[in-house]
Amino acid sequence: MPRSRGSRPISMAFEKDFIRLPLDRICPLYAVRTETKGTVKYRQVAASIKEVGLVEPLVVVPDKSDPGKYMLLDGHVRHAILMDLGDKDAPCQVATDDEAFTYNKRISRLATIQEHKMILRALEHGVPEERLARALNINVKSLQDKKRLLDGICPEAIELLKDKQVSLTGFRVLRKMKPMRQIEAAELMVAMNKYTINYARSLLAATPASQLVDPEQPKAVKGISRQQLELMERESANLGRELRLVEDTYGTDHLDLVLARGYVSKLISNARITRYLEMYHPEFLPEFERITETEALAS
Structure with missing residues (x-):
């Protein structure tokens, strides 16, 4: 892999190719609870897998303590559904490092507008409304509502x-x-x-x-009441104006704060100034130190 002098090679977070793994070789980090299996979201995912198959692969990492086994990093619900359906294997994306504690934080869940666009794209490609509704575990009326989501927005x-x-x-x-x-x-x-x-x-x-x-x-x-609604209207208007004022001055205020905090930090790092404050202005020193600690946390 080419690289500039002194730089380190960039390691890939995942293997390039997907692989199919037997489900009994994949070890979930936790069991999907019965309560979870009763939720609407679980039933939607189950209906989608049953209707169109697994779209998003499971994410696994090799188990260093047991060759041939893999730990499941992401896809516990999908894994449970596949097991319940009696499937024997599944497509998997293999991670090169154990990201079990951070992987889910990097997942961007499907937003409402993104789902709307996905539905439009599927309909444009000729997927019947009835089949798409079954895949999402909703009725056709709800699907049509999702299709018209942005009308008038x-x-x-x-x-x-x-x-x-x-x-x-x-x-x-x-x-x-x-x-x-x-x-x-x-x-x-x-x-x-x-x-x-x-x-x-x-x-x-x-x-x-x-x-x-x-x-x-x-x-x-x-x-x-009508009077309370009028009060809410006035408060909402005031809040909107205040929000715009904050947006206008936020950059300047933040820069001023950073500069002032840096200046205080330099003062505190000077032993002579610290001794002077301890002797003549002891009430200021704890506050200055607190400002310095805030800077350390922010950096």
């Missing part, structure tokens, strides 16, 4: 939420807002890292009538 809001786990109902709520308010609502969701249905409904409740697609339709929110 502006491109800017789609871009903000493209990799987020927003429910179908959340997008239905956004659809009731005009484009500019959709963007504001999406920005607030991202800033607060909240994508729940209740949060989307609270944003709708705080939306002025002028920013709704159908301003004539009253916003009936259970347990909230």
Whole structure:
């Protein structure tokens, strides 16, 4: 492998080719619980494997203590489903190192918009709606709802939420807002890292009538009076303005903070200054040391 002088060769995280392994040679790191097998997500994966087969391979690593055996790093649910279906082997991707404790952190779960695009792509390639619905373990009506997910959603809001786990109902709520308010609502969701249905409904409740697609339709929110809705609208507007102000000054404020923290760190590293503070301003020294510790943690 070519490399520049003094540099180290780059090692591959996985073997280049997939291999088929007998399931009895793969050792899961944990057993899939009965409660997990009763969830909707488990049934969806099981229906997909039964209908179209295993799409994503299992990820394994050779067991150093037992040649011929492999530890399962990722795919415990898929492995359990294959065992339940009576399959004897499965395609596997072999890792070159034990990533058991970090692999799942590097997986980007399928977001709602990504699933929508996957469904559109499958339909464009001629997959019948009935078969696709069976593979996803949903009915045809739900599949059609997922297909129309982004109808009435502006491109800017789609871009903000493209990799987020927003429910179908959340997008239905956004659809009731005009484009500019959709963007504001999406920005607030991202800033607060909240994508729940209740949060989307609270944003709708705080939306002025002028920013709704159908301003004539009253916003009936259970347990909230008209006065409380008006208060929420004002607070939402204030929060949006404050968010934009923070975005405008965040870069400068962060740079100022880094510089000030670095300066304090240099002061504390000077023994003469430290002794002076201990003698004449002992109340300052613990605070300065705390700032220095924060810098060490951030670096």
